[in-house]
Amino acid sequence: MKRRDVIGAAVGLASVAWMRSAAANADELAAAIKRFADGAPVTEGRVEFDVAPLVENGNTVPVTVRVQSAMSESDHVKAIAIFNESNPQRDVANFFLGPRAGRATVSTRIRLATSQRLVAVAKMSDGSCWSHSVDVLVTLAACVES
Amino acid sequence: MKRVAAMMLLVAAPAVAVDARRSGFDDMSPQLQAMQRDDAANPAMLWVKDGEAMWGRECVRCHGDAATSMRGVATRYPSFDAATQRPITLGQRLATHQRTTSLSPESDALLGIEGYVALQSRGLPIAPPDDPRLQPFRERGEQLFRRRMGQLDLSCAQCHDDHAGQRLGGSTIPQAHPTGYPQYRLEWQAMASLQRRLRSCMNGVRAEPFEYAAPEFAELEIYLKARAAGMRIEAPALRP
């Protein structure tokens, strides 16, 4: 068994260098959302955030974000951002849409270092921002190689 | 006439046993099951796509269309190799077949072609060959499965027979049927063979893992396939 297998197995969890207080993370999360919203208030709603409440492995977590919108020239989703609370950094992914998207639905797979809150924020063509947050429990493979 | 027929059925038919075997797929969340089912989203398909390309370059000239020539092949491995007078796994067969240099174990290239060949048997039942020459190896495989190993002094059977369905840490203990190999394991963020999984199980009980291509792996695989006989191949699978 190679040592790299031992060490490589747990993504991010082996290193404690990035562990910070929960309060600091929550502040950073709020700041990241504020930056994305560009000064506009962020209202809870219009955004669906599909992610399993209990995740078997934090390495690959499927997520889908859906925003209610006509996606017309005059009324559409310009961008969708996903943020987290307890990973080493708050950003996860930002998606840029527009009327040519047809539907404001994006899917990807993300990494979660630990159980935490996720927030999806949608920025509309009129500048308004909408969000939804979910709490996700992350378990690990019990029979770990390390 | 109908009544007679019905009564005959009642008398003649033995009690139908419900197959209690579950694939690891059944123990996964709906989200991961959906990921496995979707060939556009299953990361294992990246390797399979490479395997398909290799097929086109190197295998098609003898074997033609893989969907025809390779259909059912993965269900019948490990088989008995007359040349070496030993069992041979599908991966070993592919690695050494018609090659001057063999594909190394766990290499992306070998996993790709193995995934592509296994895909051609997806949905088909595992059908271990009825070959008496495999018998002693199957028995040794079963002994390995029941043997306590490692610092934790656990046998495969203790977790995967006796406690399957119960939880270890946050995870459900699967019955450990090799229906989906080679598979993409989220823990490794990569495609891997049954041998890699068995090695990591051995690490899990703090045992020194057998080396790749050790005879013990073929023996274990023969036993595991016999234990899973009739279950459907789901390669290339996805697992947490």
Next chain:
Amino acid sequence: MARALITMPATAKRGEVIEIRTLIAHPMETGYRPGADGAILPRNVIHRFTCHYDNVLVFSAELFPAVAANPFIAFSTVATASGTLRFVWSGDQGFTQTETASLAVT
């Protein structure tokens, strides 16, 4: 060249919204993981993905290390006219990959 898989319909009706699913092989090394010697492995991620439809940008994404290895991105676009969709991924260490797909619109 990394393996990439694009899944989308080959044909669509004008105005129809089609779903495009993309998958690309890439380790998305976070820059937070220690290697075998204990030293942190350098970050190596894809950070940008774009989709151009007949050279018009119709979708793009900014990816961070929290995106899982072998990134999967699914999105949609309106079938406007027959043409070519061009997908480009770019990232650390000069990584860049382009895939194209044709769409016939009736």
